[in-house]
Amino acid sequence: MQFNEKELNSIKELIDKSNRILIIPHKAPDGDAIGAALGLFQVFSQLGKSPMVRCFDEPPGVFSFMPNIEKVQIGLTSTDYDAIFIVDSGATHLTGFNESHPQLFDKSLEVINIDHHPSNEFYGKYNLVVTEASSATQILYEMCMNLDLPIDRNTATCFLTGIYTDTGSFMHSNTTPEVMKIAARLLAKGANLRSISKDLFNTTKISTMRLWGRVLKNTYQTTDSVTMSVVTEKDFEDTGAEYSEMTGAVDYVNSVPESKYSVILTERDGKVKGSLRTLREEVDVAAVASAYGGGGHTKAAGFTIPGYLEKEIRWKVVDN
Ligand SMILES: [Mn+2]
Structure with a gap:
């Protein structure tokens, strides 16, 4: 995956000096949005930082198998953070916070936009937007590998959930050899494939x-x-x-x-x-x-x- 080196280095510097980190997935979150948010949450927790995930909507019950899902808080009260990651959101309104907190999108805050939608609005102060990526979690996986950030079994479960969801269980045209390789590496890191396939794809209310x-x-x-x-x-x-x-x-x-x-x-x-x-x-x-x-x-x-x-x-x- 080809990253903009300058953007990636700025993000690394920002992560290094940040402690209080806010992570926002899009409203009505899907597996990629939740996977990206909770994966980052786990990475930053492991680094000894204080991350927080805030979403406009409550995550659907099918995601209850995901590590730290209970940490997702509903609504946004403050934008006073050292860094703010917005994940899997191509447009500002998809966060649900564009009207209540327009300052998120005027580039006055340390906002990092992590996304793979071609229609992305580049609303972040930093934008890691890779339209060839299958999912936001694929971008985060590559980002972690590039920046030497830890991926433990919980993070691996979160990242694989995003890939699994956005490729429609490896059936959509975005299932590239690269995606398969990353999925294999996440499995090797201990990702809980059994829960992902059973809870997300073989459970119907x-x-x-x-x-x-x-x-x-x-x-x-x-x-x-x-x-x-x-x-x-x-x-x-x-x-x-x-x-x-x-x-x-x-x-x-x-x-x-x-x-x-x-x-x-x-x-x-x-x-x-x-x-x-x-x-x-x-x-x-x-x-x-x-x-x-x-x-x-x-x-x-x-x-x-x-x-x-x-x-x-x-x-x-x-x-x-
Ligand atoms: Mn996605």
Whole structure:
């Protein structure tokens, strides 16, 4: 992985002289955001520093196997820290703290932006943004190796969780030989693969089963080979599922053969969220999403627009 040497050295100097370190993952955190935050927490704890993780939302229960998950605090009260790491967040609003704490993003504080999204806004005073990286935790792994920071078994579990999540268990196109090598090294360092695969990928709550039932029932294919599904506010009410339980549904819908790409439209709190995936080499779903003000990666993207879903019934006249 090619780092900007100057940026990396500045980050090293900052880490060396910092004691109180704040770590912020994005809101509605996924395995990469939580893995990056708790991995860094463990690294800094091992160095004898005083790290703290603060997130806008509570981490979903599936992450309860992760070391130090109980240390994640909800909300932000102060920005008075020696250094502030913001991880896996391409845009300032994704932290949830952009309006309450705009000073995080005006480069007046020692903010380090660690991310792999091509749409990253470079809001940090320091920016370690590597768009070829599979995950934020892959960047952190490389950063730790470069700066000689300790990676123990807990950190290894956190970093592997991020890689596992963002590569869709090593099935997405971002699963490079490099990613496999890093995963192997993390396993050798004692990463708890059993918990990662069992708790994250082979555990399904009854509410998730029922929600996915709605997703599958509503799946259809458009005339131009786009596989679509919709989930309404009522589907969440009926099934008792949380929004986070949609994670992975679009990848499943994307498994229909000969599909150009797939989209799930989710209605929630007066907004419609679109999640897009493709397995096709020549299709760029980030470009599709950007037409709706969204963005992301070429093979996985999304957008959010204000509004509701309305069922459209089409009738046609046929000869008898
Ligand atoms: Mn990520």
